[in-house]
Amino acid sequence: MPEANKQGPRTVTLRYFDGTRREAEIINQEVPYPDGKLIVSRTDTKGIITHVNRAFVEMSGYSKEELIGANHAILRHPDMPTVAFEDLWKTIESGKKWHGYVKNLRKDGCYYWVKATVIPNIRNGKLVGYTSVRRKPSRSKISESETLYATLM
Amino acid sequence: MTFNLTVSPDFAPSHISGWYYFNTWLQRQLDVGIHLELYDDFAQQREDLKNGSIDLIYANPYDASMLVRELGFKAVARPARRPDETVIVTLRSSDIHSVEDLKPGITVATTDDPDVHTMGMIMLEPADLDRSNINTRTVGGYVVVAKALLNGSADIGFFLKDAYEELSELVRKDLKVLVSSQISVIHHALLVGPKMQSHIPQLKEKLLTMGNNEKGAIVLENMGLSGWDPMSEEQTEFMIDLIDTLIPD
Incomplete structure (x- = not known):
């Protein structure tokens, strides 16, 4: 588990790839992924959210209105290494499907783990955006990911 | 024509x-x-x-x-x-109470219904189960899946939720749902x-x-x-x- 995760609430500055930043309070408390649900979202080609389902709203803690139009990076937890998202973008921009385990940041500062799959949306031969579907991961995969990501920070 | x-x-x-x-x-x-x-x-x-x-x-x-x-x-x-939703079902008398209680080597009764089978397999992932560590018995319909559970030839079964709910009360009283998809x-x-x-x-x-x-x-x-x-x-x-x-x- 990353060192920072052993501590209580803390305020961090999240820096995004487009140069923007925001302050967020991080709480070391996991919200369990609900059984049987899929979190579904779609973005445009720049990662701006265009569609969310109810499970996304419930798990992220944001309203639908807050999510639509936001960058998907709004969910990015500071314990996630940048290299994981670089791999994601490199994969989907080359037209391929990406799988990975992701620790997501909720609006209230807590976190939840997902197994994420992202695919490019092709319409009439043209890339129009991406669909991301998240499902419940196993505890062993979460544990492996925590160990791996700590080495990549 | x-x-x-x-x-x-x-x-x-x-x-x-x-x-x-x-x-x-x-x-x-x-x-x-x-x-x-x-x-x-x-x-x-x-x-x-x-x-x-x-x-x-x-x-x-x-x-x-x-x-x-x-x-x-x-x-x-x-x-x-x-919507098409999937349920994973086991015997009511079983000591399995959640997907995470399932262990490698279990036998799964399923049908050739592709979306139900796919969703059933996804709902087994939290227990680290996949096609490499389970036994799959593909049968001819959901009534046969129920029979496989009742006669002990399978530990769990995948059902289309609607099909499970159409089973008779007599059959369902001996079964229980471990997890139900909510995809919509x-x-x-x-x-x-x-x-x-x-x-x-x-x-x-x-x-x-x-x-x-x-x-x-x-x-x-x-x-x-x-x-x-x-x-x-x-x-x-x-x-x-x-x-x-x-x-x-």
Whole structure:
């Protein structure tokens, strides 16, 4: 588990790839992924959210209105290494499907783990955006990911 | 010209007559000849779809990708308030209480229904189970899945939720649901093949108003449906993209 995760609430500055930043309070408390649900979202080609389902709203803690139009990076937890998202973008921009385990940041500062799959949306031969579907991961995969990501920070 | 209509083989046996009534209703509404061909399994149906002999299909969502993206079918409608959900079931007397209690080496009773099998496998992932560490018994229908649980030849079974709920009380009293999917956006769809697409506007209009008259409402009831909702090209593409994310590489 990353060192920072052993501590209580803390305020961090999240820096995004487009140069923007925001302050967020991080709480070391996991919200369990609900059984049987899929979190579904779609973005445009720049990662701006265009569609969310109810499970996304419930798990992220944001309203639908807050999510639509936001960058998907709004969910990015500071314990996630940048290299994981670089791999994601490199994969989907080359037209391929990406799988990975992701620790997501909720609006209230807590976190939840997902197994994420992202695919490019092709319409009439043209890339129009991406669909991301998240499902419940196993505890062993979460544990492996925590160990791996700590080495990549 | 006579068109050919077929139905995904996962329809409930109790609704066979409903599909024959639907076929008669449809022929009168469109004033064309339509032959209803029913199949026992997905493989034979897919073969006939690929050789172009089907013009209209009430399709399993998993097949929608092949039908739309490879064979040029177009979705016209989906059943109202009837998403495809999957349940994983075990014996009520079992000491398994959640998916995480399941261990490698278990036997899973399943059918050749592709979307239910795919979702069932996804719901086993939290227990680190996949096709490499479970035994799979593919059987001919959901009643047989229930039998496999009751006679102890399988530890868990995958069911289409609607099919599980249609099992008799006598059977269900000895079973329990471990997990139920709550996806909402994956559902069957009525798809029209290239030869029949000039009828789409009329077909859409008739389907969307089907429940407004007595005859149409009776046919719907016999099919186990409450009505039809329109399905746009983009809604179809969205569902196909979503299913693509669920299919193992």
